[in-house]
Amino acid sequence: MLELAKEQIAMGQSATDKAEALRLMAARLVADGLVADGYLEGLQAREAQGSTFLGQGIAIPHGTPQTRDLVYATGVRLLQFPEGVDWGDGQIVYLAIGIAARSDEHLRLLQLLTRALGETDLAEALRRATSAEALLKLLQGAPQALALDAQLVGLNLPAEDFDELAWRGARLLQRAGCVDPGFAAVLQQAEPLPLGEGLWWLNSERQVRQPGLAFLTPQQPLRYRDQPLNGLFCLASLGAGHQALLERLCEVLIEGRGQMLYQATSSRAVLEVLGADAPSDWPSVRQVLANAHGLHARPAKVLAQLAKGFDGEIRVRLVDSGQPAVSVKSLSKLLGLGARRGQVLELVAEPSVAEQALPMLQAAIEQGLGEEVEPLPTAAEPEPEPSLPDADPVAPLPGSLIQAVGAAPGIACGPALVCVEKAIDYPLRGESPAQERLKLREALTAVHDELDALVQRSDKAIGEIFITHQEMLADPALADDAEQRLAQGESAAAAWMSVIEAAARQQEALHDALLAERAADLRDIGRRVLAQLCGVQDQAEPEQPYVLVMAEVGPSDVARLDPARVTGIVTAYGGATAHSAIVARALGIPAVVGAGPEILLLDSDTPLLLDGQRGQVQVAPSADVLERALAERELRERRLQAAWANRHEPAVTRDGHAVEVFANIGDSSIIDKVVEQGAEGIGLLRTELIFMAHSQAPDVATQEAEYRRVLDGLAGRPLVVRTLDVGGDKPLPYWPIAAEDNPFLGVRGVRLTLQRPQIMEDQLRALLRAADRRPLRIMFPMVGQVHEWRQARAMVERLRDEIPVADLQLGIMVEVPSAALLASQLAQEVDFFSIGTNDLTQYTLAIDRGHPSLSAQADGLHPAVLSLIDMTVRAAHAHGKWVGVCGELAADPQAVAVLLGLDVDELSVAAPSIAEVKALVRQADHQTARALAREALQQDSAAAVRALVERF
Numbered sequence: 001m002l003e004l005a006k007e008q009i010a011m012g013q014s015a016t017d018k019a020e021a022l023r024l025m026a027a028r029l030v031a032d033g034l035v036a037d038g039y040l041e042g043l044q045a046r047e048a049q050g051s052t053f054l055g056q057g058i059a060i061p062h063g064t065p066q067t068r069d070l071v072y073a074t075g076v077r078l079l080q081f082p083e084g085v086d087w088g089d090g091q092i093v094y095l096a097i098g099i100a101a102r103s104d105e106h107l108r109l110l111q112l113l114t115r116a117l118g119e120t121d122l123a124e125a126l127r128r129a130t131s132a133e134a135l136l137k138l139l140q141g142a143p144q145a146l147a148l149d150a151q152l153v154g155l156n157l158p159a160e161d162f163d164e165l166a167w168r169g170a171r172l173l174q175r176a177g178c179v180d181p182g183f184a185a186v187l188q189q190a191e192p193l194p195l196g197e198g199l200w201w202l203n204s205e206r207q208v209r210q211p212g213l214a215f216l217t218p219q220q221p222l223r224y225r226d227q228p229l230n231g232l233f234c235l236a237s238l239g240a241g242h243q244a245l246l247e248r249l250c251e252v253l254i255e256g257r258g259q260m261l262y263q264a265t266s267s268r269a270v271l272e273v274l275g276a277d278a279p280s281d282w283p284s285v286r287q288v289l290a291n292a293h294g295l296h297a298r299p300a301k302v303l304a305q306l307a308k309g310f311d312g313e314i315r316v317r318l319v320d321s322g323q324p325a326v327s328v329k330s331l332s333k334l335l336g337l338g339a340r341r342g343q344v345l346e347l348v349a350e351p352s353v354a355e356q357a358l359p360m361l362q363a364a365i366e367q368g369l370g371e372e373v374e375p376l377p378t379a380a381e382p383e384p385e386p387s388l389p390d391a392d393p394v395a396p397l398p399g400s401l402i403q404a405v406g407a408a409p410g411i412a413c414g415p416a417l418v419c420v421e422k423a424i425d426y427p428l429r430g431e432s433p434a435q436e437r438l439k440l441r442e443a444l445t446a447v448h449d450e451l452d453a454l455v456q457r458s459d460k461a462i463g464e465i466f467i468t469h470q471e472m473l474a475d476p477a478l479a480d481d482a483e484q485r486l487a488q489g490e491s492a493a494a495a496w497m498s499v500i501e502a503a504a505r506q507q508e509a510l511h512d513a514l515l516a517e518r519a520a521d522l523r524d525i526g527r528r529v530l531a532q533l534c535g536v537q538d539q540a541e542p543e544q545p546y547v548l549v550m551a552e553v554g555p556s557d558v559a560r561l562d563p564a565r566v567t568g569i570v571t572a573y574g575g576a577t578a579h580s581a582i583v584a585r586a587l588g589i590p591a592v593v594g595a596g597p598e599i600l601l602l603d604s605d606t607p608l609l610l611d612g613q614r615g616q617v618q619v620a621p622s623a624d625v626l627e628r629a630l631a632e633r634e635l636r637e638r639r640l641q642a643a644w645a646n647r648h649e650p651a652v653t654r655d656g657h658a659v660e661v662f663a664n665i666g667d668s669s670i671i672d673k674v675v676e677q678g679a680e681g682i683g684l685l686r687t688e689l690i691f692m693a694h695s696q697a698p699d700v701a702t703q704e705a706e707y708r709r710v711l712d713g714l715a716g717r718p719l720v721v722r723t724l725d726v727g728g729d730k731p732l733p734y735w736p737i738a739a740e741d742n743p744f745l746g747v748r749g750v751r752l753t754l755q756r757p758q759i760m761e762d763q764l765r766a767l768l769r770a771a772d773r774r775p776l777r778i779m780f781p782m783v784g785q786v787h788e789w790r791q792a793r794a795m796v797e798r799l800r801d802e803i804p805v806a807d808l809q810l811g812i813m814v815e816v817p818s819a820a821l822l823a824s825q826l827a828q829e830v831d832f833f834s835i836g837t838n839d840l841t842q843y844t845l846a847i848d849r850g851h852p853s854l855s856a857q858a859d860g861l862h863p864a865v866l867s868l869i870d871m872t873v874r875a876a877h878a879h880g881k882w883v884g885v886c887g888e889l890a891a892d893p894q895a896v897a898v899l900l901g902l903d904v905d906e907l908s909v910a911a912p913s914i915a916e917v918k919a920l921v922r923q924a925d926h927q928t929a930r931a932l933a934r935e936a937l938q939q940d941s942a943a944a945v946r947a948l949v950e951r952f
């Protein structure tokens with residue numbers, strides 16, 4: 001992702017003309033390792049197609065699609081030219097922002113710049129800036145747009161006096177994320193301003209995060225300072241973002257239309273008067289954007305220019321974005337939309353110009369706004385669910401055996417608890433506001449009690465989730481909003497669900513994973529109350545421990561599981577390497593995934609028997625089958641007990657070949673327990689889990705303490721740490737990452753940390769400081785190219801000069817096929833490889849590891865994956881380097897002998913599997929395992945390899 005930082009800025013440059021400026025820019029991009037040598041031609045070719053001058057003294061030179069392959073890493077570099085450079089047509093550039101990007105990431109940059117582009121005298125300020133910090137402030141510090149939407153309008157609110165109304169205004173602003181909780185107090189100290197017609201104005205700049213305006217009217221007539229109090233505006237002001245709104249409000253008041261505000265019966269009417277929303281009767285058209293790189297500067301310029309040809313107001317918004325419409329005539333606002341190919345634009349125009357303007361602008365967008373466009377694919381008919389059989393699916397019959405995928409070993413049995421959300425119907429209109437109010441109040445109380453019971457029954461961590469739910473339930477803002485709807489005649493259920501849905505969407509719109517989780521919590525309590533209102537019984541949890549059956553279990557569901565009550569998990573979809581399956585394994589709950597949608601049709605309480613090792617589920621097993629399974633479980637438990645007794649012994653095969661057995665962890669606090677479980681070292685410290693456990697990025701000192709704790713606990717055993725591996729299916733709440741069409745093929749792992757070198761540098765610094773004289777191994781995730789490894793290594797080496805460490809090895813995770821295929825080259829430079837079979841399997845077989853119906857086939861024993869492992873081990877050993885396997889395959893009992901036979905040196909597994917894996921190594925014979933591995937490489941499917949292992 002493109003971000004602006006002061007390290008990217010070179011101040012006080014000079015160039016006699018544009019050609020020289022481009023040469024300087026290209027040289028800078030090459031010197032910083034972002035692009036290869038020929039990129040200058042790309043910059044020149046792009047300018048020849050059309051100037052990249054953006055306005056306000058800024059140009060954004062970038063390459064052409066043909067030179068994208070020359071981009072090593074996405075990034076920007078800024079050159080300030082205080083004397084100006086003529087960019088053609090007399091347009092003078094004081095700041096050139098050179099972009100190295102492989103796709104349309106520069107749209108993000110344009111979005112960042114739009115606030116600055118709105119400033120009238122920016123060019124001069126850019127010219128005069130004397131420091132990189134000042135320049136950055138100019139680019140980022142322009143006014144933020146004012147938040148004003150339906151959530152910020154509260155009509156007919158129960159309020160006793162002015163102060164209560166003001167307090168409610170502050171609450172609305174707080175809920176919209178505009179202000180901190182202290183805003184209500186500072187607003188009470190602000191001096192109210194009468195606007196006339198009983199409208200009042202309150203304003204504060206303190207405790208404001210984002211400018212926003214709330215408008216409220218009281219339910220009953222009120223007076224304040226001997227004047228009527230018909231309505232109150234509460235402004236959270238920050239910069240000049242509210243200027244345009246103030247001007248419109250003045251016009252409304254001068255024209256004597258104030259009553260349209262305080263007599264309004266809907267928030268939409270208020271927004272129309274204030275001009276925040278286009279009036280609902282303005283004509284509109286929709287058009288899909290087909291430009292390959294979205295609405296970037298050139299097409300946006302064309303669109304704004306065309307719109308300026310009409311006298312009336314024309315606005316545009318991105319459908320489904322949740323963002324308000326903006327003026328089509330403003331280039332900066334258009335760029336601020338960040339519209340991408342395939343997204344739908346909605347144009348709205350005032351009636352006097354709509355008839356001419358809308359068809360003309362629509363056609364211009366359709367034709368590409370001056371660019372050649374590839375037509376968009378026509379929407380295909382929705383594919384039928386692939387795994388659903390043609391006939392209506394039926395529940396598996398008693399006695400049937402379902403072969404699925406083993407995700408966490410162990411045998412479990414118990415009654416099923418099938419958790420499938422069914423839609424609940426409810427009436428939209430209520431009997432009377434008073435009755436509906438009573439119903440809602442009773443339902444809220446009942447749900448509060450229900451949650452109380454859950455808190456009592458749960459352990460502390462899980463109980464806290466339900467306590468948070470109780471707090472959400474008691475949020476007065478939710479009650480206020482529901483009350484407004486009840487007063488308009490809605491039923492209790494309809495009012496409640498609309499309020500919950502609006503609040504949840506609002507959280508999601510903030511594009512923050514933590515807040516998105518809060519949205520899930522809101523929907524959770526929403527549904528509980530709805531079920532209560534409609535008399536729908538929640539599924540009663542069986543008294544005895546049960547087998548949980550769900551469509552899919554997300555990581556957050558697993559986090560809420562109570563291992564004391566859930567003996568096993570069966571999912572209809574999903575695969576063994578989805579992160580939720582990994583968590584299940586760490587919790588030690590047997591799990592089978594990918595059992596097919598029919599499993600969801602089982603009645604709760606149906607007895608189930610599952611074998612998490614073989615991946616089998618038996619429905620209502622006969623007494624015989626159950627008895628045999630339980631006998632096997634007992635045998636297995638005895639074997640595990642024996643293994644447990646020898647867990648501290650080394651893992652050496654019968655013919656004397658030793659393999660190290662390490663642990664995978666993501667939490668520093670369990671290190672003592674893990675060593676106690678027999679770990680000879682840590683083979684994978686998933687540092688992103690440590691980052692996720694903090695509500696904001698941990699600083700160097702905090703990280704150092706975490707890493708030190710692990711090294712202390714290891715008491716001289718080696719620690720293999722993986723640098724931060726986020727992106728893909730692992731977002732970090734406080735590190736918003738731009739949405740990508742294919743996140744697994746996007747900015748993930750080392751690609752992301754190389755783009756944010758400060759984060760990586762902090763992490764490496766913390767690691768080196770924590771090491772002292774202990775064995776530290778650092779590896780980088782998702783390396784697919786040699787230059788990524790070299791860039792990452794260079795960073796460590798630079799820091800190592802500053803913080804010497806005695807025993808350090810540097811390596812990479814082999815989880816992208818290209819890394820395995822380049823193993824010979826990489827082995828000359830790395831100290832070790834650690835094979836991440838979860839991702840390696842995903843990328844080799846082109847199966848998303850979390851795909852609902854396909855991931856069951858993503859089996860790491862596939863001969864294609866085994867070949868890549870073989871290739872990696874051979875290359876490493878040829879250069880005297882060691883190889884570990886830290887993916888889930890390392891703990892798969894059927895895979896241990898194969899990996900041993902492929903000459904892997906270390907196996908790193910979830911701690912509960914250590915003793916078992918060591919025992920499996922001890923039972924094996926290395927030479928036999930080698931023969932097995934050679935044969936396995938000749939097979940044509942994972943199933944064939946598994947069958948071979950059973951036979952061997």
Ligand code: PEP
Binds near residue numbers: 684839
């Ligand atoms: C892997 O991909 O095999 C691996 C160990 O990393 P993760 O599962 O954390 O992506």
Ligand code: MG
Binds near residue numbers: 781815836838839
């Ligand atoms: Mg991985």
